[in-house]
Amino acid sequence: MDVVYKRSGALSDVSTTYCPGCSHGTAFKLIAEISEELDIVNKLVFATPIGCTTFSAPFHKFSTFMSAHGRAPANATGFKRCNPKRPVIVYQGDGDCAAIGTGESIHAAARGEAFTVVMANNQVYGMTGGQMAPTTLTGQKTTTTPNGRSVEACGYPIRMAEQIAQLEAPRFVTRQSLHTPKNILQAKAAIKKALELQINEEAYSFVELLCACPTNWAIEPSGIKEYMEKNVIPYFPLGDLKG
Amino acid sequence: MAKKEMWKGNEAMSEVALRAGCRFFSGYPITPQTPITEYLAWRLAEVDGVFIQAESELAAATMLLGASIAGARALTATAGPGLSLMTESLSCLASGRLPAVIVDVQRGGAATGNLQGAQSDYNMVTKTLGHGGLKGLVYGPSTVEELCDIIYDAWDKAEKYRTPVFILSDASLGQMMEPVDIKPFKQLDESRFDLPYVIGREESEKKVIQDTPYAGPYSTMSENLDYNYRKYNEMYEQWKEDEVLYEEYMMDDAEYVIIGWGMAARISKSAIRNLRKKGIKVGMIRPISLFPFPEKPLNALDAKKIKGILVVEMAIPALFYHDVKAQVDKNIPIKANLHCGGYLSQVDEIEEDILKMAGGK
Amino acid sequence: MAKAVIDEKFCKGCGLCFTVCGKKLLKAGDKANAKGYYFAVQTEDDKCTACSLCAIICPDAAITVYK
Numbered sequence: 001m002d003v004v005y006k007r008s009g010a011l012s013d014v015s016t017t018y019c020p021g022c023s024h025g026t027a028f029k030l031i032a033e034i035s036e037e038l039d040i041v042n043k044l045v046f047a048t049p050i051g052c053t054t055f056s057a058p059f060h061k062f063s064t065f066m067s068a069h070g071r072a073p074a075n076a077t078g079f080k081r082c083n084p085k086r087p088v089i090v091y092q093g094d095g096d097c098a099a100i101g102t103g104e105s106i107h108a109a110a111r112g113e114a115f116t117v118v119m120a121n122n123q124v125y126g127m128t129g130g131q132m133a134p135t136t137l138t139g140q141k142t143t144t145t146p147n148g149r150s151v152e153a154c155g156y157p158i159r160m161a162e163q164i165a166q167l168e169a170p171r172f173v174t175r176q177s178l179h180t181p182k183n184i185l186q187a188k189a190a191i192k193k194a195l196e197l198q199i200n201e202e203a204y205s206f207v208e209l210l211c212a213c214p215t216n217w218a219i220e221p222s223g224i225k226e227y228m229e230k231n232v233i234p235y236f237p238l239g240d241l242k243g
Numbered sequence: 244m245a246k247k248e249m250w251k252g253n254e255a256m257s258e259v260a261l262r263a264g265c266r267f268f269s270g271y272p273i274t275p276q277t278p279i280t281e282y283l284a285w286r287l288a289e290v291d292g293v294f295i296q297a298e299s300e301l302a303a304a305t306m307l308l309g310a311s312i313a314g315a316r317a318l319t320a321t322a323g324p325g326l327s328l329m330t331e332s333l334s335c336l337a338s339g340r341l342p343a344v345i346v347d348v349q350r351g352g353a354a355t356g357n358l359q360g361a362q363s364d365y366n367m368v369t370k371t372l373g374h375g376g377l378k379g380l381v382y383g384p385s386t387v388e389e390l391c392d393i394i395y396d397a398w399d400k401a402e403k404y405r406t407p408v409f410i411l412s413d414a415s416l417g418q419m420m421e422p423v424d425i426k427p428f429k430q431l432d433e434s435r436f437d438l439p440y441v442i443g444r445e446e447s448e449k450k451v452i453q454d455t456p457y458a459g460p461y462s463t464m465s466e467n468l469d470y471n472y473r474k475y476n477e478m479y480e481q482w483k484e485d486e487v488l489y490e491e492y493m494m495d496d497a498e499y500v501i502i503g504w505g506m507a508a509r510i511s512k513s514a515i516r517n518l519r520k521k522g523i524k525v526g527m528i529r530p531i532s533l534f535p536f537p538e539k540p541l542n543a544l545d546a547k548k549i550k551g552i553l554v555v556e557m558a559i560p561a562l563f564y565h566d567v568k569a570q571v572d573k574n575i576p577i578k579a580n581l582h583c584g585g586y587l588s589q590v591d592e593i594e595e596d597i598l599k600m601a602g603g604k
Numbered sequence: 605m606a607k608a609v610i611d612e613k614f615c616k617g618c619g620l621c622f623t624v625c626g627k628k629l630l631k632a633g634d635k636a637n638a639k640g641y642y643f644a645v646q647t648e649d650d651k652c653t654a655c656s657l658c659a660i661i662c663p664d665a666a667i668t669v670y671k
């Protein structure tokens with residue numbers, strides 16, 4: 001019997017600490033598969049954010065370094081400028097990338113740093129227990145918007161990929177989703193393209209991934225597809241914004 | 244001895260940093276630090292180094308962290324409000340045991356303050372680097388030459404101990420022109436760029452660099468942090484034996500002792516020379532390393548011989564004064580001469596204070 | 605003869621794979637793994653087409669597909 005799909009060899013044999021159905025696992029799986037396909041498992045450096053993926057180092061075989069909350073793009077800037085031969089993925093949550101780290105995110109993109117940002121947009125602060133994120137949808141209930149996010153008090157959710165796409169330097173900016181197998185394969189192709197642009201052309205790319213946090217959305221994983229299609233994708237349209 | 248050249252403090256330390264192997268600078272313009280940023284902008288380009296004008300001090304100090312993780316000899320410099328923004332990364336450097344050098348060209352006042360020299364950042368870096376209570380080596384030079392000597396060796400120390408090294412300069416030292424020995428280039432090994440500062444796990448080619456030492460012999464994070472920070476503390480204690488630097492000036496027969504550091508000490512030297520002409524036996528102990536603090540020479544001051552101590556400091560409220568007071572014999576009268584906000588210590592006031600102590604002679 | 609094999613060590617019983625299998629071959633088993641999750645099992649593997657949709661959607665990379 002031939003193996004047609006197997007667990008990536010770039011993942012370790014440690015089970016993740018993510019909740020059942022959490023998209024962070026899917027995103028990591030894709031990055032692991034891509035790193036094997038590009039033969040960079042031993043070279044890839046993974047810059048972790050502060051969020052549910054902070055302690056992700058045991059789950060895969062790449063080298064990693066941590067950053068303070070929101071600061072990964074600046075940390076990776078210093079790193080990559082001094083160590084240009086290493087492919088670098090900056091993995092960030094939506095709070096990390098688009099709230100506390102907005103300045104670092106925008107300026108790393110504006111400088112066109114030679115790394116790939118993957119922003120996991122799950123519309124909440126997962127790690128701290130489901131508070132409002134900069135991406136929380138209007139009307140969405142979180143622990144800090146108990147009656148639903150109001151525009152009057154909180155303004156509108158930020159579309160980060162669009163912010164990045166209006167800058168000159170980024171080569172490839174896209175928003176993808178992880179809620180169906182088809183979307184997962186498209187997201188994988190996008191991350192792979194971004195990494196190839198980094199490796200071959202020293203280009204900055206930004207891949208926003210619409211992710212599910214079933215725990216803080218308080219839904220069953222089986223309901224993710226419907227929730228995404230009904231609520232999330234209409235506000236965060238999918239597709240390439242640049243490149 | 245090499246021929247000395249006239250250099251301003253900021254530029255001199257920048258050139259010497261480069262010769263010490265610094266190949267990375269990230270900074271954000273702020274007076275009186277800006278000449279360092281401007282100098283390294285063109286000078287690092289000449290040696291294929293990396294210069295980044297960051298979007299903030301928050302980012303500048305984080306880039307420093309990244310450069311250090313990468314293995315480069317990295318520098319940042321700031322002043323006043325910029326230091327507040329950098330404290331996040333100072334904490335990460337100290338906790339992640341990452342070598343890097345930070346220069347604070349101190350300016351007056353808190354908040355926006357003003358642009359003249361001061362010593363009010365003393366507590367902020369000698370007591371703890373950012374949140375969490377960890378330490379780094381901290382130096383307070385008082386001449387351009389000393390500033391250069393310290394920065395020339397700063398990365399050797401930083402890498403030896405895997406610690407941030409902090410240099411407290413100030414507006415006057417940065418702008419002052421003095422003869423210095425611009426030192427020869429240090430040669431560094433390229434192997435340093437293979438993720439040298441692993442903290443956590445190293446499994447063949449996989450390296451894990453954490454800003455917090457979670458790994459250790461125990462099963463819980465808290466036990467491991469307790470264990471690892473205890474070891475850090477042993478290192479800090481050992482610095483008291485191995486890394487203390489201070490100067491004694493005219494102390495052989497001194498009956499009155501001025502204690503100060505950096506610019507305040509330098510100004511005090513003029514007062515000492517004037518007082519000596521008047522026959523007052525006054526000397527000085529000048530801490531150069533501010534952490535570790537030179538406790539022993541202060542402990543050794545003999546109440547039978549020393550009639551008074553004057554701490555000269557450019558900070559209000561007093562900061563350094565309390566560290567001195569804690570180390571000297573309680574039977575020796577101690578006074579402080581303080582200025583702040585960019586108002587430098589004054590030679591005539593220092594003389595007056597000592598004369599008062601000496602009974603109005 | 606194709607089949608999907610679920611590694612009980614990684615499966616968290618999230619059920620995402622159940623929702624994508626066109627043949628409805630996957631369901632929660634009646635045994636829990638070490639973490640307490642009722643891990644997925646494949647029923648009637650003779651109907652499996654090895655389409656891999658289940659493996660692609662699995663966030664925990666718990667599924668190997670054979671053909």
Ligand SMILES: Cc1ncc(C[n+]2csc(CCOP(=O)(O)OP(=O)(O)O)c2C)c(N)n1
Nearest residue numbers: 050051052069093094095096124125126127
């Ligand atoms: C400076 C600072 N402020 C606050 C926190 C607390 N904190 C940890 S994770 C987090 C939010 C993470 O949310 P997000 O970036 O969306 O990542 P997720 O967990 O959803 O993947 C916060 C606020 C912190 N660690 N550091």
Ligand code: SF4
Nearest residue numbers: 018019022052126213
């Ligand atoms: S809290 Fe949300 S984001 Fe965090 S692991 Fe659980 S599902 Fe994932």
Ligand code: SF4
Nearest residue numbers: 615616618619621662
């Ligand atoms: S998708 Fe994966 S983790 Fe979820 S039930 Fe199926 S095999 Fe288990």
Ligand code: SF4
Nearest residue numbers: 625652653655656658
């Ligand atoms: S490979 Fe396809 S047919 Fe077979 S179990 Fe998985 S989803 Fe069903």
Ligand SMILES: [Mg+2]
Nearest residue numbers: 093094124126
């Ligand atoms: Mg989030």
